[in-house]
Amino acid sequence: xxxxxxxxxxxxxxxxxxxxxxxxxxxxxxxxxxxxxxxxxxxxxxxxxxxxxxxxxxxxxxxxxxxxxxxxxxxxxxxxxxxxxxxxxxxxxxxxxxxxx
Numbered sequence: 001x002x003x004x005x006x007x008x009x010x011x012x013x014x015x016x017x018x019x020x021x022x023x024x025x026x027x028x029x030x031x032x033x034x035x036x037x038x039x040x041x042x043x044x045x046x047x048x049x050x051x052x053x054x055x056x057x058x059x060x061x062x063x064x065x066x067x068x069x070x071x072x073x074x075x076x077x078x079x080x081x082x083x084x085x086x087x088x089x090x091x092x093x094x095x096x097x098x099x100x101x
Contacts, residue, residue: 001090002032004043011068012094015045018063019095024050027093033072044072046079046087053077 004011012030019025026048033044045064049056053075064071076084 001087003091004030004032014067015064015071016095018060018067019047021059022047022049022051022056024056025095025097026050027097028095029087029091029093031087031091042072043070044074046074046076048076048084 008030015028015030019028028048029046031044031046033042034040035042047053047056047060056075057073060073064073079087
């Protein structure tokens, strides 16, 4: 886990636009991830939202498919608390609702 390397400002703006429809959004993070047994570094969008993931995923994946070559999308509701704690200690949110501050 950790911030993706390089200039990711444009990617973050594209993702912010994709998240703009989610009225329940609390925070969104962009992080590097590794899957066990896979040597590739991947980039993941981690979303903390009050909305049900099934309500958010379809428009978000459609937006990402149009603008991003490959990204994994994870919701806090599907992650173990220790992973959320680790993420929040290493990576700053790039998108945050004013009510979550």
